[in-house]
Amino acid sequence: xxxxxxxxxxxxxxxxxxxxxxxxxxxxxxxxxxxxxxxxxxxxxxxxxxxxxxxxxxxxxxxxxxxxxxxxxxxxxxxxxxxxxxxxxxxxxxxxxxxxxxxxxxx
Amino acid sequence: xxxxxxxxxxxxxxxxxxxxxxxxxxxxxxxxxxxxxxxxxxxxxxxxxxxxxxxxxxxxxxxxxxxxxxxxxxxxxxxxxxxxxxxxxxxxxxxxxxxxxxxxxxxxxxxxxxxxxxxx
Numbered sequence: 001x002x003x004x005x006x007x008x009x010x011x012x013x014x015x016x017x018x019x020x021x022x023x024x025x026x027x028x029x030x031x032x033x034x035x036x037x038x039x040x041x042x043x044x045x046x047x048x049x050x051x052x053x054x055x056x057x058x059x060x061x062x063x064x065x066x067x068x069x070x071x072x073x074x075x076x077x078x079x080x081x082x083x084x085x086x087x088x089x090x091x092x093x094x095x096x097x098x099x100x101x102x103x104x105x106x107x
Numbered sequence: 108x109x110x111x112x113x114x115x116x117x118x119x120x121x122x123x124x125x126x127x128x129x130x131x132x133x134x135x136x137x138x139x140x141x142x143x144x145x146x147x148x149x150x151x152x153x154x155x156x157x158x159x160x161x162x163x164x165x166x167x168x169x170x171x172x173x174x175x176x177x178x179x180x181x182x183x184x185x186x187x188x189x190x191x192x193x194x195x196x197x198x199x200x201x202x203x204x205x206x207x208x209x210x211x212x213x214x215x216x217x218x219x220x221x222x223x224x225x226x227x
Contacts, residue, residue: 001169034213043202043217044153050211087153091212095168096155 002026002090006099014107019075021102023066023088031067032092038101039084047086048073080106109134111203111218119197119225125190129203129218136179137161141206142186143214144177146199149222154199158206159186193225 003026013019023033031051036044046055048064051071061076075082083106088099115127129142136142144156157167159177167175176189190197200222204214 032211034211036214038153043204043220044214045217046213046215049213053211089153094166095170098153098155100152 001095002029002093002097004088004090004097004099006086006088006102008102009100010103010105012105012107013078015078015080017078019078019082019104021073021086021088021104023071023073023099025069025071025090025092028068029090029092032090033064033066033071034089034091035062035064035073036087036089036098037082037084038087044087078104078106109205109216111205111216113201113203113218113221115221115223117222117224119193119223120227121194121225122192125188125193125197125223125225127188127201127203127221127223128185129187131184131186131205136184136186137181139208141208141212142177142179143204143206144188145202145204145214146197147202147220148196148199156188156190156201195225197223198225199223 005024033051035048038044047058047062052064063074065072085101085103087101110132112130119125141158143158146154157177159165174191179186200220202220203218205216
């Protein structure tokens, strides 16, 4: 299985801050990586697909970069509504695997 | 708008079989997409369980393959998950989801999730 390692596991930041989450794959996965947002008690929601592409309707303050083994997810100006846990997920190989998640809170 | 809804027992005894159904509305289960199960133990991350295509083709997580069956019921527009010989480690919120047919193969629609507790 491809292991996906996210960091940090939790993060506290102020409204308006720039927030960055990293995701590292245990082997190269090209750009076959998605980012999901999961709010408490809800299902995950797709934000970014293929590492860099913003899903329709998702605010432009969310962005992603990377390919191969190293990926980054960024929120340029943190909003209160962004409180959630964020997961990366690879689809280069079965079984699909997720990172362990990054829990984002507001200071 | 496609909607998915999980249903099934919220409590299962150890060694028994967990059975869940996902009802799909707003679209046909016979379309060109994969139908998927993902689970999340309380307070933990997401784990892909497996998927099924309209022709009955399946893919399963290797660690669960010996215990998992995913099936389709086209007449009811539903798909189902069976997980046998459950233990406390199978306690989780179980989500059904749709995976789009072609690259980039993301999960675009999800059910709300249903908590299944394994306990005697």
